[in-house]
Amino acid sequence: MEAAKKILQDDNHNLFSKDNMFTKEFPSDFRRIRYFTLMIVQKAPPEIKEINLLEQQISEVIKNAVKHGNKSDPEKTIKVWYTFSTEEARIIVEDKGEGFQNIDEWNAFNVNRQDCLSKEDYIKLAEYVSYRTEKSDDNDGGNALFAAVEYWNQGVVFSSKGNTVALGKRFPRKRPSIELDEA
Amino acid sequence: MELKIRKSSDIYIIDVNGEMDLYNSYKLKELVMKMLEKKIQKFIINLENVDYIDSSGIGALIYICSTIKKLSLKLLITNVRGSVKKVIELTKLMGYFPISGSVIEAVKQLTD
Numbered sequence: 001m002e003a004a005k006k007i008l009q010d011d012n013h014n015l016f017s018k019d020n021m022f023t024k025e026f027p028s029d030f031r032r033i034r035y036f037t038l039m040i041v042q043k044a045p046p047e048i049k050e051i052n053l054l055e056q057q058i059s060e061v062i063k064n065a066v067k068h069g070n071k072s073d074p075e076k077t078i079k080v081w082y083t084f085s086t087e088e089a090r091i092i093v094e095d096k097g098e099g100f101q102n103i104d105e106w107n108a109f110n111v112n113r114q115d116c117l118s119k120e121d122y123i124k125l126a127e128y129v130s131y132r133t134e135k136s137d138d139n140d141g142g143n144a145l146f147a148a149v150e151y152w153n154q155g156v157v158f159s160s161k162g163n164t165v166a167l168g169k170r171f172p173r174k175r176p177s178i179e180l181d182e183a
Numbered sequence: 184m185e186l187k188i189r190k191s192s193d194i195y196i197i198d199v200n201g202e203m204d205l206y207n208s209y210k211l212k213e214l215v216m217k218m219l220e221k222k223i224q225k226f227i228i229n230l231e232n233v234d235y236i237d238s239s240g241i242g243a244l245i246y247i248c249s250t251i252k253k254l255s256l257k258l259l260i261t262n263v264r265g266s267v268k269k270v271i272e273l274t275k276l277m278g279y280f281p282i283s284g285s286v287i288e289a290v291k292q293l294t295d
Contacts, residue, residue: 031206033205034204034205034206050266050269051234051265051266051269052234052235052266053266053269053270056235056236056237056266056270059204059205059237060237060238063205063237117275117278120278122278122279125279126249126252129245129249129276129279130242130245138209138212139205139208139209139239139242140239140242141208141237141238141239141240141241141242141243141245142238142242143238143241143242143245143274143276144237144238146273146274146275147238147241147270147273147274150273150274150275151273
């Protein structure tokens, strides 16, 4: 049975190293989340964009910081550090909010979710299909972090305060199956 | 995002065009809720022309799917492909959603 992947909380995790990363600061403008995301993703080589999967995953992290972290308060900014290569994508997003306080609860929820998926119990899965708190609204999908822990295979790590998240993904090195002669 | 409705006997096909993102996914949810008020019982949501979906889009599909399941009505989602498929696979919900290959196949499945 596949074990559920976890969100970590560790200020000393190597994904928090900001050496040689680009940085940008944005206002918490909900209407411009996808625009901010594009400004970051344009630095990524096309090999790792996977159509728009990288963009989609980064936009979720920025959305969480703007909406759930800073509560879309235009006075509060988010700060993003990022670096991309053909083998790796890394991003750190810091907001000025109270921090994600439900990490243990989320991990426990995801264990139950994974249990339903492993047993293909789609009736019980209905209870675990989206993670919601009393602060969730109708437009919150409640599923972004489930995808994040799958996509970011080097980890999804929060700071102890919970207002900074670092994510990393390594991409498999693609070897061509046939050697092409360079003309 | 643009939503268009087609009909094949008592089956209503919603063609979703464009991007299902945090700014517009609620529109699909609202449309289906209105159709449910009009006692429509068989739905196809065709994602053939969707080239971007995020967690709000997935959330809208989850909401629609669980509402229709609770009411014991019929829903099939068609043409799940490309990056839409990849995002659904990341959430591991390919088995949860009622998925059919094409609109033609889905119409056959929903025809008594």
